[in-house]
Structures are given as C-alpha cells and as structure tokens.
Amino acid sequence: MKLLRAEHKRLLKALYGAEGEDYGRVLEAISLLLETSVLPHSKEFDEAAGGIAPGRRALFDQGICRLAFPSAEGTSLPFGVYAMAMELVASADAPTAMSIGIHNTVAEGVFRFGNDDQRKRVFTDLVEGRRLxxxxxxxxxxxxxxxxxxxxxxxxxxxxxxxxxxxxxxxxxxxxxxxxxxxxxxxxxxxxxxxxxxxxxxxxxxxxxxxxxxxxxxxxxxxxxxxxxxxxxxxxEAFEYVKFLLSGSRIVMGSICVGIALTAYRKALEYSKQRSLFNGELSELQMTREKIADMRTELSSSRLLCAYASRLKDAGVDFSSEAAQAKVAATESAVRVCDRAIQLFGGYGYTDPDVHRHWRDARLLTIGEGASEVLRMLIAGKELAETR
Ligand SMILES: Cc1cc2nc3c(=O)[nH]c(=O)nc-3n(C[C@H](O)[C@H](O)[C@H](O)COP(=O)(O)OP(=O)(O)OC[C@H]3O[C@@H](n4cnc5c(N)ncnc54)[C@H](O)[C@@H]3O)c2cc1C
CATH class of the missing domain: 2.40.110.10 (Butyryl-CoA Dehydrogenase, subunit A, domain 2)
Structure with missing residues (x-):
C-alpha cells in the first residue's frame, strides 16, 4: 500500500505553494521507509508491548524527529509538514507514531524551555534519536x-x-x-x-x-x-510549559488519528469492491456509499483542522483552542470512521484484528493528551471569555 498519496501532495501545494513540492519529497522518503520497515510488521506490533522498537529505530535514523525542529542551518519546516509525517507514520502503524510523537514532545520541552547546557546534553541526543x-x-x-x-x-x-x-x-x-x-x-x-x-x-x-x-x-x-x-x-512555571507542549502534541495526536482512520477507510473501501451480496458489490449499495462519503468527509475535515492549528503554531499566535478543536474532531471522527470500517467488513471486521485494531488504537486518543471533555471545557472557556 502506498502511503503518500496525491491527496497529501495536493494539500501541501495548496498550503505551501512551490515549496510544497520540496516538502512532498521529504515525506516521500519517509513514506518509502514506512512501506518497507514498518507497515509490513504492523500486525505483529499489535501483539506485543515494545514490538515497535525496530521500526522506531529506523525512523529515528531517517531523521523523523528533526522535522519538528530548526536544522543546524537554521531552517525549519512548517509544523504542518511534521504533523503530516506523523499522519503517515500512523497510517503505517499507530503505536509507532504515538511513541515518536510523545518522544518529540519531550524534545520540544527541553528545546524550548531548557537552558543551553540541557540543549547540548539532552536535546541533541533526543532530536537525533540517540536517546528516547x-x-x-x-x-x-x-x-x-x-x-x-x-x-x-x-x-x-x-x-x-x-x-x-x-x-x-x-x-x-x-x-x-x-x-x-x-x-x-x-x-x-x-x-x-x-x-x-x-x-x-x-x-x-x-x-x-x-x-x-x-x-x-x-x-x-x-x-x-x-x-x-x-x-x-x-x-x-511548569504548567505554562505543559499547556504549550500539550497543545502542540494535540495537533500531532489529531494527525495520528487521521492516519489511523485513513488506513481503516482504505481497507473498507477496497473490501466494499470485493464483497458480493444481493447480486452485486457491497460498494454499489446506497447505504454503503453514504458510509464512504461520510468517512471521507470526516477524514478531510479533521486533516484541515490539524493543518490550520499547525499554521497558527508556526505564526507564533495562540493556537491552544484550535489545537484542542483539531484533536476533538480528529480523534472522535477517527473512532467513528474505524467503527464504520468494522461495520462494512461485517463479521470479518469484528473478528479480524487487522480491521478492529484501528478502532482500538484510535479509541485511546479521545482519552489521552487531554480527554475530549477537558478539551471541550478549554474551547468553550475561550469562546465565552472572548465574547464577554
Ligand atoms: C495508553 C495510555 C498512554 C498514556 N500515555 C501517557 C504519557 O505518556 N504521559 C502521561 O503523563 N500520561 C499518559 N497517559 C495518561 C492520560 O493522559 C490520562 O489517562 C488522561 O489524561 C485521563 O486521565 P485519567 O485516566 O486519570 O482519567 P480522569 O482524569 O480521572 O477522567 C475520568 C473521566 O472524567 C472525564 N472528565 C475529565 N474532565 C471532565 C470534565 N471537566 N467534565 C466531565 N468529565 C470530565 C474524563 O474524560 C474521563 O471520562 C496515558 C494513558 C493511556 C491509557
């Protein structure tokens, strides 16, 4: 399965113009590595705690962590490119993406709030993936x-x-x-x-x-x-740091959910073309098409919210509400998309771990890194404060 698709390249172009093509090449390299070193093992990873270590090592060696930080030359990629990279990692394997996303939140904490000595002693090892x-x-x-x-x-x-x-x-x-x-x-x-x-x-x-x-x-x-x-x-002052770090991380967790949902959606779409019932294909039935359209629309809107919150983060303005909105929308819609995928697979969806693991993976993220209820309090609190 090819992970980086025309839909990603179109969005990169729409968001970043000509530079979007360069970003596309960066993501292409990651995607190739994922297709060879992570995706083929994702079923095994679902079975054992810690199983993701070799794939995470390969991604660290490829420089995945550096995407989130300015390079030695002082250039930095937009946060949205890093978020899209994490979407791709999650579309290959969600636990690998979550492990790397949290690692990078730690790296960002040391990079942004640590002193020069800590950056030298700790951040350089984290960003190069030498230490986890x-x-x-x-x-x-x-x-x-x-x-x-x-x-x-x-x-x-x-x-x-x-x-x-x-x-x-x-x-x-x-x-x-x-x-x-x-x-x-x-x-x-x-x-x-x-x-x-x-x-x-x-x-x-x-x-x-x-x-x-x-x-x-x-x-x-x-x-x-x-x-x-x-x-x-x-x-x-640590709670100020926590608020900033978790806001960035919420965009990433939202993007991870887009990746999880995308894989479940693609599997269900393919299956709907292969499964015969009532003298035709499952995909020809109107209620199947409704599911396909709803899954696709939820995926696209979640991805756009993540991209919007990323742009605000890059612009150096308050992005906490938009990051929370992106996470609520992307995590909750991923659970719905993965649930519809199980429905489309019928009994095979309920019994095949390679179908239901996407729902199980997505389900965590309406709880971790700010439960949906907490984030709704944050979003509503800001809205009400701004309109007083
Ligand atoms: C697999 C996994 C990995 C994790 N990784 C990490 C990690 O790396 N680092 C880390 O620090 N933590 C981690 N967590 C913890 C995670 O962030 C917490 O589980 C989460 O913040 C919720 O806290 P809690 O489990 O104590 O639930 P509680 O906070 O006790 O919440 C209980 C219920 O109350 C709801 N609730 C909360 N606020 C409100 C409200 N205002 N109104 C109504 N209902 C509300 C919650 O949504 C939930 O339904 C992880 C958790 C899991 C399961």
Missing part, C-alpha cells in the same frame, strides 16, 4: 486534573529529591530520559531525569485495548535525587 524520551505527568490519582499531582520535588542543596509515582507513561521501560512534573516549593516544576538515576523504577507493562506495540507503565520515584541543573526552565 518519556513524558511523565499523569499520576494514579490525577489525570485530567493534573494540578492535583502528589509527586513532590524537595530542594536539598544542589539537588532536588523526587518522591511519588507517575501512571500510564508511554515509552516507560524503553526511555532513557523522563521529563517529570512535580510539586515543589514554588509550584509545579519540570525535571529531566535519566533512567539510571537511583530511586527511579519502572513497573510492569500495562496491558491495553489498543496501541499495543508501544509500552505503557507506571514510573516510581523514591528518594530520587536529581541535580538542580536538571530543573527545566523556572521553578514553579
């Missing part, structure tokens, strides 16, 4: 209400001592670097914690409905001492 990052915000007793976190960071001379536990951490176990959020004397603060730090331990992989190829586990901190030089940005 994990984002540790959620706790057993606080998810959506992240400010209620119980993990503490207490200053002891030139160190901070972390105590507490982080829940559902993607890449836990494989990660080399944890970006950890904790309550300290001045408020919430962010710390870079190396995996080898005494007092850090990782629990067992948590079994999941979908996104099974990526690893998810609890990460515990017990008397875990990190140098004060690992505090990211200013003490007490």
């Amino acid at each position: 990052g994990a984002f540790a915000l959620t706790e057993p007793s606080s998810g959506s209400d992240a400010r209620a976190m119980k993990t503490t960071a207490v200053k002891n001379g030139s160190n901070y001592t972390l105590d507490g536990s982080k829940m559902f951490i993607t890449n836990a176990g494989d990660a080399d670097i944890y970006l950890v959020f904790a309550a300290s004397a001045k408020g919430h603060s962010a710390f870079i914690v190396d995996k080898s730090t005494p007092g850090l331990s990782v629990g067992k992989d948590i079994p999941k409905l979908g996104m099974r190829g990526s690893r998810t586990a609890e990460v515990r901190f017990s008397d875990c001492s990190v140098p004060a030089g690992n505090l990211v940005g200013k003490e007490g």
Whole structure:
C-alpha cells in the first residue's frame, strides 16, 4: 500500500505553494521507509508491548524527529509538514507514531524551555534519536486534573529529591530520559531525569485495548535525587510549559488519528469492491456509499483542522483552542470512521484484528493528551471569555 498519496501532495501545494513540492519529497522518503520497515510488521506490533522498537529505530535514523525542529542551518519546516509525517507514520502503524510523537514532545520541552547546557546534553541526543524520551505527568490519582499531582520535588542543596509515582507513561521501560512534573516549593516544576538515576523504577507493562506495540507503565520515584541543573526552565512555571507542549502534541495526536482512520477507510473501501451480496458489490449499495462519503468527509475535515492549528503554531499566535478543536474532531471522527470500517467488513471486521485494531488504537486518543471533555471545557472557556 502506498502511503503518500496525491491527496497529501495536493494539500501541501495548496498550503505551501512551490515549496510544497520540496516538502512532498521529504515525506516521500519517509513514506518509502514506512512501506518497507514498518507497515509490513504492523500486525505483529499489535501483539506485543515494545514490538515497535525496530521500526522506531529506523525512523529515528531517517531523521523523523528533526522535522519538528530548526536544522543546524537554521531552517525549519512548517509544523504542518511534521504533523503530516506523523499522519503517515500512523497510517503505517499507530503505536509507532504515538511513541515518536510523545518522544518529540519531550524534545520540544527541553528545546524550548531548557537552558543551553540541557540543549547540548539532552536535546541533541533526543532530536537525533540517540536517546528516547518519556513524558511523565499523569499520576494514579490525577489525570485530567493534573494540578492535583502528589509527586513532590524537595530542594536539598544542589539537588532536588523526587518522591511519588507517575501512571500510564508511554515509552516507560524503553526511555532513557523522563521529563517529570512535580510539586515543589514554588509550584509545579519540570525535571529531566535519566533512567539510571537511583530511586527511579519502572513497573510492569500495562496491558491495553489498543496501541499495543508501544509500552505503557507506571514510573516510581523514591528518594530520587536529581541535580538542580536538571530543573527545566523556572521553578514553579511548569504548567505554562505543559499547556504549550500539550497543545502542540494535540495537533500531532489529531494527525495520528487521521492516519489511523485513513488506513481503516482504505481497507473498507477496497473490501466494499470485493464483497458480493444481493447480486452485486457491497460498494454499489446506497447505504454503503453514504458510509464512504461520510468517512471521507470526516477524514478531510479533521486533516484541515490539524493543518490550520499547525499554521497558527508556526505564526507564533495562540493556537491552544484550535489545537484542542483539531484533536476533538480528529480523534472522535477517527473512532467513528474505524467503527464504520468494522461495520462494512461485517463479521470479518469484528473478528479480524487487522480491521478492529484501528478502532482500538484510535479509541485511546479521545482519552489521552487531554480527554475530549477537558478539551471541550478549554474551547468553550475561550469562546465565552472572548465574547464577554
Ligand atoms: C495508553 C495510555 C498512554 C498514556 N500515555 C501517557 C504519557 O505518556 N504521559 C502521561 O503523563 N500520561 C499518559 N497517559 C495518561 C492520560 O493522559 C490520562 O489517562 C488522561 O489524561 C485521563 O486521565 P485519567 O485516566 O486519570 O482519567 P480522569 O482524569 O480521572 O477522567 C475520568 C473521566 O472524567 C472525564 N472528565 C475529565 N474532565 C471532565 C470534565 N471537566 N467534565 C466531565 N468529565 C470530565 C474524563 O474524560 C474521563 O471520562 C496515558 C494513558 C493511556 C491509557
């Protein structure tokens, strides 16, 4: 299956004019790698936690993380090109895309809010894919209400001592670097914690409905001492960083959902041409055509919202509401698209993991990185504040 299609190239041209062709070539190279090194294994990845590691390695070596950051020459690609790259990765394999997306959120945290020393020590390794990052915000007793976190960071001379536990951490176990959020004397603060730090331990992989190829586990901190030089940005300001980082990440998670839905849609479209019933093809029936049209329309509108939020991010203006809108629209529509795909496959959709895994993968993303309810509160809050 060819992942980069005319529809992607048309959008790149519409959004970026002549440069869109150059971006298309960058995405073509990624797409070829995905078609050879990731897509053929995506069924196996659905079966084992951590199975995605070789495909993620190949994408890191190809430079996927660099797409999200300015290059050494000072040039940077539009965020929308990175988001489209993540759509392609997800259309080959969703857990691989989620793992890389979260890794890059950690890299962005260090790049944007870290100091020069942290950029040299940590960011360069993250962006080159030499070390893997994990984002540790959620706790057993606080998810959506992240400010209620119980993990503490207490200053002891030139160190901070972390105590507490982080829940559902993607890449836990494989990660080399944890970006950890904790309550300290001045408020919430962010710390870079190396995996080898005494007092850090990782629990067992948590079994999941979908996104099974990526690893998810609890990460515990017990008397875990990190140098004060690992505090990211200013003490007490971490929630400002979280808001910015999660907004960018929501565009990416939206794009990942476009990729998931696209693959489910294409499989169902193909099947509808092959399946015979009532002396004809499934695709000829009017209610099938309604499904095809609705799936296609939802996919296109989600992708456009992700592209719009990306443009706002590049323009340096507030993009938090549009990022939330893109995530709500793309994640919820992906669940609907994948559900219709199962319906079109009938009993084979319900029983074949290669059909229902897309629904299972998409289902996570109406919960993680800001549940739909939280994002609706954010969107409505901004609307009401602006119209007062
Ligand atoms: C597979 C997986 C991977 C994850 N990866 C990471 C990771 O890498 N790093 C990390 O920090 N976290 C991660 N998470 C955690 C994820 O972000 C949280 O699960 C999510 O934020 C929701 O928190 P919660 O599970 O505690 O649910 P809760 O916050 O307890 O929510 C319970 C219910 O309340 C709803 N709700 C929330 N707010 C409102 C409201 N205002 N009004 C009405 N209802 C509301 C929620 O939508 C949900 O239905 C991951 C989770 C999973 C399952």
